[in-house]
Amino acid sequence: MADDARTRLTRTAQELFAARGVSATSPRDVLTASGVGQGSLYHHFPTKHDLTLAAVGATVDEALTSAMHTLASDAPALERIVAYLGKPRDALAGCRVGRLTSDQAVMDDDGVHAVVGIYFTRLLDAVRRVLVEDGLADDVARDRAHTVVAVVQGGYVLARATGDPEALRAAVRGMTALLTTTDREASAA
Amino acid sequence: MADDARTRLTRTAQELFAARGVSATSPRDVLTASGVGQGSLYHHFPTKHDLTLAAVGATVDEALTSAMHTLASDAPALERIVAYLGKPRDALAGCRVGRLTSDQAVMDDDGVHAVVGIYFTRLLDAVRRVLVEDGLADDVARDRAHTVVAVVQGGYVLARATGDPEALRAAVRGMTALLTTTDREASAA
DNA sequence: GTCTATATGGGGATAGAC
DNA sequence: GTCTATCCCCATATAGAC
Numbered sequence: 001m002a003d004d005a006r007t008r009l010t011r012t013a014q015e016l017f018a019a020r021g022v023s024a025t026s027p028r029d030v031l032t033a034s035g036v037g038q039g040s041l042y043h044h045f046p047t048k049h050d051l052t053l054a055a056v057g058a059t060v061d062e063a064l065t066s067a068m069h070t071l072a073s074d075a076p077a078l079e080r081i082v083a084y085l086g087k088p089r090d091a092l093a094g095c096r097v098g099r100l101t102s103d104q105a106v107m108d109d110d111g112v113h114a115v116v117g118i119y120f121t122r123l124l125d126a127v128r129r130v131l132v133e134d135g136l137a138d139d140v141a142r143d144r145a146h147t148v149v150a151v152v153q154g155g156y157v158l159a160r161a162t163g164d165p166e167a168l169r170a171a172v173r174g175m176t177a178l179l180t181t182t183d184r185e186a187s188a189a
Numbered sequence: 190m191a192d193d194a195r196t197r198l199t200r201t202a203q204e205l206f207a208a209r210g211v212s213a214t215s216p217r218d219v220l221t222a223s224g225v226g227q228g229s230l231y232h233h234f235p236t237k238h239d240l241t242l243a244a245v246g247a248t249v250d251e252a253l254t255s256a257m258h259t260l261a262s263d264a265p266a267l268e269r270i271v272a273y274l275g276k277p278r279d280a281l282a283g284c285r286v287g288r289l290t291s292d293q294a295v296m297d298d299d300g301v302h303a304v305v306g307i308y309f310t311r312l313l314d315a316v317r318r319v320l321v322e323d324g325l326a327d328d329v330a331r332d333r334a335h336t337v338v339a340v341v342q343g344g345y346v347l348a349r350a351t352g353d354p355e356a357l358r359a360a361v362r363g364m365t366a367l368l369t370t371t372d373r374e375a376s377a378a
Numbered sequence: 379g380t381c382t383a384t385a386t387g388g389g390g391a392t393a394g395a396c
Numbered sequence: 397g398t399c400t401a402t403c404c405c406c407a408t409a410t411a412g413a414c
Contacts, residue, residue, distance in 0.1 A: 005379080023212055024293040026407055039380040048408070094291055101349045102288040104213040113352075120350040140366065146356055147363030150343030157342040158335060160290045161309040163302075167335055174336030177329065178367045194397080215389055228398040237390065 006044045008034045013055035018096045022052055022112075023105040049109055056112050059096050060119045071126045077134035081127065081148060082176055089152075091159035091168035098153045124149055151175045195233045197223045202244035207285045211241055211301075212294040238298055245301050248285050249308045260315045266323035270316065270337060270368065274361045280345060280354035287342045313338055340364045 012034035016025040027048055031041050045051035070084050089095075097119050100106040107113055128145035132138060155168035201223035205214040216237055220230050234240035259273050278284075286308050289295040296302055317334035321327060344357035 021291060021293055027409080028407070037380055037382090039382080042409075043379055046409090098343075098346045098350070099291040101346050102210060102283055102291045104210055107349070117351045120347055120356075124347070124356075140363075143359045143363035143366065145363070146344070146347060146359035147340055147361075147367070150340045150347055150357075150360035150364075151336055152339075152343065153346040154287075154339030154341065154343030155335070157287045157290050157346070158309055158313070158339055160296070161287070162306045167309075167313075168339075170332045170335035171339035172336075174329075174332035174334070175339075177332065178336070216391080217389070226398055226400090228400080231391075232397055235391090 005036045005040045009036055009041060009044060009051065010054045010058055012036075013051055014059050017052075017055055017059070017100075018093065021099065021103045021105075022056075023103050027051065048105075049111065052105065052109065052112050053115070056100065056106070056115055060115055063097050064119060064122055067123055068126060071130055077130050078179065080130050081134070081179065084127065085148065085152065085172045085176055089156070089168060091156060091165035092163070094156045094160050095153060098156060120149070148175065148179075194225045194229045198225055198230060198233060198240065199243050199247055201225075202240055203248050203285075206241075206244055206248070206289075207282065210288065210292045210294075211245070212292050216240065237294075238300065241294065241298065241301050242304070245289065245295070245304055249304055252286050253308060253311055256312055257315060260319055266319050267368065269319050270323070271365055273316065274337065274341065274365055278341075278345070278357060280348035280357035281352070283345045283349050284342060287345060309338070337364065337368075 009030060013025070013030050016029055016033060027041060027045075030051065031038055041051075045054065067084065070087060071080050073080055073083070075083065097116060100112075100116050105112075106116060124145050127148050128141045131141035131144055136144065151171050151174075152168075155171035158167035158171060159165050161167075198219060202214070202219050205218055205222060216230060216234075219240065220227055230240075234243065256273065259276060260269050262269055262272070264272065286305060289301075289305050294301075295305060313334050316337055317330045320330035320333055325333065340360050340363075341357075344360035347356035347360060348354050350356075
């Protein structure tokens with residue numbers, strides 16, 4: 001049952017949301033792009049909220065799985081952080097989850113907003129744990145985890161604003177340099 | 190001439206754009222909130238594009254002036270970077286400029302998009318110059334400038350996603366700690 | 379479950395008088 | 397420069413048949 005109407009609708013919505021955002025995507029757009037009929041859409045998803053929740057939920061699950069995979073490899077802790085920073089990313093497209101943060105349709109919908117919140121809460125916590133494993137104190141690790149995730153999210157913003165994907169790479173390189181330099185210092189101490 | 194119709198329209202649009210984004214704000218919303226009449230709006234701004242360009246342009250000017258003020262004080266270079274990072278910010282509101290980066294009405298409008306791009310290009314360049322002044326090599330300074338600005342932008346994303354303004358503060362604290370630690374190391378060398 | 383038809387409200391603007 | 401009236405289109409559904 002991988003491609004019944006419901007699944008096709010969810011997947012199409014995920015793609016359109018990633019490309020244009022939730023607010024800018026109408027149920028009609030999803031119908032047209034998925035090839036599913038109107039009666040079908042409103043049968044499976046009575047309101048746009050329902051469709052949005054399903055699509056955003058699926059996207060968050062996928063993104064979280066991918067991030068956790070990188071952060072939980074058997075490499076040394078610092079290398080996992082560097083790997084997370086350096087993941088290949090479509091900079092000009094923006095983060096499929098982070099972008100939702102300035103999408104009015106998402107911010108106005110408590111259920112969907114909560115799902116986006118959970119994504120970052122889990123991601124921040126995973127990064128924090130890796131940093132603790134690397135030897136950092138709890139509070140320092142917490143702050144630094146926020147910094148690491150923020151650099152990626154902000155890198156997307158810079159790339160989209162300037163139209164230059166290199167802006168994200170530069171932000172990540174700068175962060176990686178700071179982390180690996182600090183590490184050397186810590187080892188020397 | 191501080192409060193003729195044109196000025197009031199621009200200022201009202203700036204506020205509404207900051208609060209709800211460009212896509213989610215209609216010319217009608219601006220009319221109503223400004224108290225100006227419909228004929229008046231379409232006289233001064235024939236299309237939404239014109240109104241958006243005026244409002245976003247004004248917001249970018251203000252934001253740039255404020256940032257430059259911080260970055261050009263007579264304090265030591267590193268302190269200016271730390272001051273930029275630590276500026277008081279309304280974390281849950283998001284960056285008035287950065288948020289536009291995922292606003293479809295902005296990304297679809299080349300003129301407005303360009304103005305947003307200029308904001309970040311200038312800001313990044315100003316930060317880079319301060320870092321060079323602090324003794325960093327040109328390419329290292331360029332990367333690190335991206336990192337600094339990205340941390341702020343990403344901090345906003347985290348704060349809005351989780352609903353917690355502390356997320357921005359934590360990201361900034363983490364970055365400040367890394368920068369001041371590295372500095373100590375550099376001085377010791 | 380899926381179809382076609384229909385409905386309401388707002389977005390973005392135009393027309394023409396004052 | 398500003399006013400009121402009007403227009404068309406699309407977003408988001410609802411209705412009821414098959």
